[in-house]
Each structure stands twice: as C-alpha cells, then as structure tokens.
Amino acid sequence: MGKYTIGIDFGTLSGRCVLVDSENGKTAAESVCEYRHGVMDEALPSGRRLPLGGWALQHPDDYVEVLKTTIREVVEQAGIKVEEIYAAGIDFTACTMLPVLKDGTPLCRTEKYSDEPNAYVKLWKHHSAQKYADRLNELAMERKEPFLKRYGGKISSEWMIPKIMQTLDEAPELYRDTYSFMEAADWIVMQLTGNMTRNTSSLGFKAIWNPKDGYPPAEFFKELMPGLEHVATEKLQGRIIRIGSRAGSITKEAAQLTGLKEGTAVAAAHLDAAGASVGAGVITPGRMLIMMGTSSCHELLADEEVYVPGVCGYNNDCVIPGYIGYEAGQSCVGDHFEWLIKNCVPQRYFEEAEKKKISMNAYLSEKAAKKLPGETGLIALDWWNGNRSVLVNGDLTGMIAGMTLQTRPEDIYRALVEATAFGTRKIIENYISHGIGIEEVIIAGGIAQKNPFIMQIYADVLGKTVRIAGSKQNAALSSAIWAAYAAKSENGGYDRLEEAVEHMADIMERQYRPDQQAKEVYDMLYEEYEKLHDYFGQGLNPVMKKLKYLAVEQNKRNGEVERNEH
Structure with missing residues (x-):
C-alpha cells in the first residue's frame, strides 16, 4: 500500500486538489473545480444588485462542491484505494x-438572509469596508494601540475586523444572529471534522491577534463602534490551534461527502500564501517567496521582530512554526492582465491566438516581448484593486501615463506587467531598508510556471535572480505537506516539518537572471514609478479617492432614478 496525503488549495476562482505520494513528493493526480458563482461583484444569486464600491462576494456552496468532486477525481485518476490516504x-x-450559526450553517443559506449581501462570503478582495478600516486606524493611532505596529502601521479593509464592522453597521440583526465570523479556511476544516477551530496564521495576519496578547481589549472595540465591544469573545468563536497541528479527523458525514475514509487526519487550516512556503522549500530566513496569481503575496521569515511599515503583518507561528512570519502583498497582479483581455483586446487578436493555439496571455506576452524596456512609452500604477503594500489603501485606483494614438494592447500589457514588478520592488526595498535581508527570491504559481516573459521582467526590474517553485500547484502541494506533518509518523507522516519538506517539496532549478541593459532602463523607469507612487498614493493629490467617491455617489443616484422609473 502507498502512503498519500491530500492537499486542497481554495483560490479566488477555483479549488485545486492534489494527491501526493508523501514518501517522494510526487503528485499522483490533480483536479480543478471552478466556482459556479465565481466572484459576485455585481449581483447576488437572487438578482439583487450590489452597490458600487468594491464588493466581492462568494457562495460557500461552491467550496463544498470542490470537496465533493475533486477528491473523488484524484483518487480515481491515480487508481488507488482511499485507505492509502492518511491525511x-x-x-x-x-x-x-x-x-455562521453555531452548527456552522452559513447565514446566506437561511431563508431570512438569502438576499442580504453581508450574509455571504466576503472575499479577500472585498474592499467596501474601507471606511471602517479608516476609522479603526484613526482610533488605534489616537490610543497608540501596540497592535498597529505588527500590521505595518495600518489595518487593511481586506482584514476581518473592518468586514465585521461593515456587517454590524449595515445589517445589525444579521450581526446579532451570527454565532461566529469564520475564515473560510476554518469553515472548510469544520465541514471535514465537525470542529470549530481558528488557525493561528489567519488570526495573526488577518484578525488583530497574537499568541501573547490575544485580541485588542474590549474597551477599544467599544469605542470603535457601539455594539462591537464583545466581538472577540462572542463573535470570533472557535478553539485556536497552531499551524501544523491536527484539527481533527474526517467525520462520517464528511466521508460521505468527499469519499475519504472516516478517521483520516485533517491538518489545521493555513493561509494560501503563508502556507505555501513549505512546497517551495522556504523554511528559513533570508528567502522571499512570492505567491503570484490574481494577486501576489510576499512571505518572509525572521528570527526576531523588526517593525516594517506598510506590511500586511508579522507574527509568531504564522508562516513556519518557530519563526516570525512577515507578509506583504499586491491586491492586483494577474487580475490586471485579465481585465485587459476582457475589455481592451480586439477580436482579431483572439482569432490570431486561436490560430496559434495559445492563450491570450501567451499571445500578448509574445507581442510585448518584441518591445525593449521603455519602448512602449508607458508607465502604470498597479492599483486596479487598491494598494495592499506599502500604502495599505483600498481606495487607490490604477493609472497609465503615456498613452497615444499609437498605443497598442500589447503595450498596455507590458506596462501593467512592469508596474506589478515595480510594486514588488517597492515591497522588497521597504523590507531591506528596515533591516530585513533578502538574499533570494522564489516565485510560485501558474504565472511563474507558464510565462517566461513576465518572469524575465521581474528579474530585470528587481535586479535579482528569480527562481521558480517546481509545482504548478504549489499551494495545494504545501497543504499536502502540512497534512503529512500534522498526521505525524504514527499515522504515516512526519514528526518534523523539515523532514516532511525534505521528502515532499518540489524545488525547481529554472531561474531567470537580470539582463544588465534592461536593468539600467528599468532603474530609470522605477524612479518615475516612485514619483507617481508618492504623488497619488501619499495624499499629495487625492484625485483617485475623489473620483471613486463620485462614482459611488452617482451610481447610487442612477439606481434611485431607475427604481423610480419602474
């Protein structure tokens, strides 16, 4: 009999499952399940329109469908018995x-709240809670709350507390009826084990919690918003468990749902980016892992705490047990390219790509690669979905300078790629300037695997050799590694994380070295990027916020006109 573990990565648009041989790390099978409802940013399933201004919701039933279909598919593909899967x-x-209710039922599944936007899953890129994040940051600075330091000086609108504040403000009855606001990661673990738990990674990075002090005091929450004072004790229910520990076992109901054997070990949930370090073998300080997809997350380890402004957060035991884990990020990377493809590419490009039997991303990369750095005459700010690091402002929006009548889609594509690389350079330089060394950059994810053009631009812009993580499903592979570690040797796994990584990580040898001529041009362009970054991002010209506010107000007005006409 073989020894296998399952790893499931729940992304923005799909869930990806891998079956991994835990003795050698080879992926025996993989399956992808697209979310049927996708990202709901315009309307609920009922047809109810969502307000303009950064809504991004999902339906939890889509996640259950991932569990129901992908696990059975990988078992069938590999031709193994479920008894060979131990975690x-x-x-x-x-x-x-x-x-959710006490039994884990999502409030959006109830008849009472099926048409209430705040009852649905608020996705990571849900930004309509920005004003609540602003209020939280103002109060925390007034009170000199020590937790702000751990979050780079600002709490993002993407994090747990601003999203809960929005619910309390907009749907107070829903807030009262909620037993617990759960990370979807922990909710999935509950579907598998029946146990309501909260993993230390999600808590530490997203919920203003740390192992030493816990949550902020009740008086802070009371001053922050009436009715919020007991949020930590009453609305964040669940047993706190450390990453790498065992959360429980597959229940009888979960066995029927997934096809796994009852009693199979289930690891504590982990954040996609933070947890992915193990799949790339990044388990010691000095190496940055960039998880690149619709957005990017930048993970680092350190032996000691160092204050770094503008990061998403740092905390003990949030990335790798025993180290301080740091996370920074960009709210929009691959989404830039998808936006361009959906909205700005002529039909003839699609026809030409189809003839070549390549994707539109590959086609645009092919055309953009024919241009030299600076030849497009364009420079962009990578803020199509706000700025996560280092400005921590969801109200910021993107821009492109240098457009002419000669500008082509591939020029814009290249400018957007360069902008995301400039954004990453800004993050890296911010770490280095505050005393955290970065000797090596490893990039993981589908873009890194599939697009040499983008990876070479990153190497040129960063002025560093960029290495590529081996598995195209690195996050899912990492979850399979965490599963083997959580199960321990008595169940077929590993007692030491280093041992699990040694046997199962997939470290690719492919690397991209910077081209010196390209680097020199990009150094010059980066200086211009920094000027635009500071001018639009640090309050010198708040035009982006003004335009966004105007758009929201006019959208409300337009909706009222339409309702009156009907």
Missing part, C-alpha cells in the same frame, strides 16, 4: 470570511 490539508485565500 488531508487545506489552504484558503484570506481574509475570506463568512457569518
């Missing part, structure tokens, strides 16, 4: 949260 692990985007 399962999951990771998830974060903060992706939902309100």
Whole structure:
C-alpha cells in the first residue's frame, strides 16, 4: 500500500486538489473545480444588485462542491484505494470570511438572509469596508494601540475586523444572529471534522491577534463602534490551534461527502500564501517567496521582530512554526492582465491566438516581448484593486501615463506587467531598508510556471535572480505537506516539518537572471514609478479617492432614478 496525503488549495476562482505520494513528493493526480458563482461583484444569486464600491462576494456552496468532486477525481485518476490516504490539508485565500450559526450553517443559506449581501462570503478582495478600516486606524493611532505596529502601521479593509464592522453597521440583526465570523479556511476544516477551530496564521495576519496578547481589549472595540465591544469573545468563536497541528479527523458525514475514509487526519487550516512556503522549500530566513496569481503575496521569515511599515503583518507561528512570519502583498497582479483581455483586446487578436493555439496571455506576452524596456512609452500604477503594500489603501485606483494614438494592447500589457514588478520592488526595498535581508527570491504559481516573459521582467526590474517553485500547484502541494506533518509518523507522516519538506517539496532549478541593459532602463523607469507612487498614493493629490467617491455617489443616484422609473 502507498502512503498519500491530500492537499486542497481554495483560490479566488477555483479549488485545486492534489494527491501526493508523501514518501517522494510526487503528485499522483490533480483536479480543478471552478466556482459556479465565481466572484459576485455585481449581483447576488437572487438578482439583487450590489452597490458600487468594491464588493466581492462568494457562495460557500461552491467550496463544498470542490470537496465533493475533486477528491473523488484524484483518487480515481491515480487508481488507488482511499485507505492509502492518511491525511488531508487545506489552504484558503484570506481574509475570506463568512457569518455562521453555531452548527456552522452559513447565514446566506437561511431563508431570512438569502438576499442580504453581508450574509455571504466576503472575499479577500472585498474592499467596501474601507471606511471602517479608516476609522479603526484613526482610533488605534489616537490610543497608540501596540497592535498597529505588527500590521505595518495600518489595518487593511481586506482584514476581518473592518468586514465585521461593515456587517454590524449595515445589517445589525444579521450581526446579532451570527454565532461566529469564520475564515473560510476554518469553515472548510469544520465541514471535514465537525470542529470549530481558528488557525493561528489567519488570526495573526488577518484578525488583530497574537499568541501573547490575544485580541485588542474590549474597551477599544467599544469605542470603535457601539455594539462591537464583545466581538472577540462572542463573535470570533472557535478553539485556536497552531499551524501544523491536527484539527481533527474526517467525520462520517464528511466521508460521505468527499469519499475519504472516516478517521483520516485533517491538518489545521493555513493561509494560501503563508502556507505555501513549505512546497517551495522556504523554511528559513533570508528567502522571499512570492505567491503570484490574481494577486501576489510576499512571505518572509525572521528570527526576531523588526517593525516594517506598510506590511500586511508579522507574527509568531504564522508562516513556519518557530519563526516570525512577515507578509506583504499586491491586491492586483494577474487580475490586471485579465481585465485587459476582457475589455481592451480586439477580436482579431483572439482569432490570431486561436490560430496559434495559445492563450491570450501567451499571445500578448509574445507581442510585448518584441518591445525593449521603455519602448512602449508607458508607465502604470498597479492599483486596479487598491494598494495592499506599502500604502495599505483600498481606495487607490490604477493609472497609465503615456498613452497615444499609437498605443497598442500589447503595450498596455507590458506596462501593467512592469508596474506589478515595480510594486514588488517597492515591497522588497521597504523590507531591506528596515533591516530585513533578502538574499533570494522564489516565485510560485501558474504565472511563474507558464510565462517566461513576465518572469524575465521581474528579474530585470528587481535586479535579482528569480527562481521558480517546481509545482504548478504549489499551494495545494504545501497543504499536502502540512497534512503529512500534522498526521505525524504514527499515522504515516512526519514528526518534523523539515523532514516532511525534505521528502515532499518540489524545488525547481529554472531561474531567470537580470539582463544588465534592461536593468539600467528599468532603474530609470522605477524612479518615475516612485514619483507617481508618492504623488497619488501619499495624499499629495487625492484625485483617485475623489473620483471613486463620485462614482459611488452617482451610481447610487442612477439606481434611485431607475427604481423610480419602474
């Protein structure tokens, strides 16, 4: 009999499952399940329109469908028996949260709240809680709350507390009826084990918690918003468990749902990016892992706490047990490219790509690669979905300078790729300037695997050799590694994380070295990027916030006109 673990990565648009041989790390099978409802940013399933201004919701039933279909598919593909699978692990985007009843039922499934937007899953890139984040940050600075330091000086609108504040303000009865606001990662673990738990990674990075002090005091929450004072004790229910520990076992009901054997070990949930370090073998300080997809997360380890402004957060035991884990990020990377493809590419490009039997991303990369750095005459700010690091402002929006009548889609594509690389350079330089060394950069994810053009631009812009993580499903592989570690040797796994990583990590040898001529041009362009970054991002010209506010107000007005006409 073989020894296998399951790893499931819940991303923004789909869930990806891998079956991994835990003795050698080879992926025996993989399966992908697209979310049927996708990202709900315009309307609920009922047809109710969502307000303009950064809504991004999901339906929890889509996650259950991933469990129901992908596990059976990988078992069937590999031709193994479920008895050969001894553990399962999951990771998830974060903060992706939902309100649930005591038995874990999502409030959006109830008749009472099926048409209430705040009852649905608020995806990580849900930004309509920005004003609540602003209020939280103002009060925390007034009170000189020590927790702000751990979050780079600002709490993001993407995090747990601003999203809960929005629910309390907009749907107070829903807030009262909620037993617990759960990270979707922990909710999935509950579906598998029946146990309501909260993993230390999600708590530490997204919920203003740390192992030493816990949550902020009740008086802070009371001053923050009436009715919020007991949020930590009454609305964040669940046993706190350390990453790498065992959350429980597959229940009889979960066995029927997934096809796994009852009693199979289930690891504590982990954040997708933070948990992915093990799959790339990044388990010691000095190496940055960039998880690149619709957005990017930048993970680092350190032996000691160092204050770094503008990061998403740092905390003990949030990335790798025993180290301080740091996370920074960009709210929009691959989403830039998808936006361009959906909205700005002519039909003839699609026809030409189809003839070549390549994707539109590959086609645009092919055309953009024919241009030299600076030849497009464009420079962009990578804020199509706000700025996570280092400005921590969801109200910021993107821009492109240098457009002419000669500008082509591939020029814009290249400018957007360069902008995301500049954003990453800003993050890296911010770490280094505050005393955290970065000797090596490893990039993981589908973009890194599939697009040499983008990876070379990153190497040129960063002026560093960029290495590529081996598995195209690195996050899912990492969850399978965490599963083996959580199960321990008595169940077929590993007692030491280093041992699990040694046997199961997939470290690819492919690397991209910077081209010196390209680097020199990009150094010059980066200086211009920094000027635009500071001018639009640090309050010198708040035009982006003004335009966004105007758009929201006019959208409300337009909706009222339409309702009156009907």
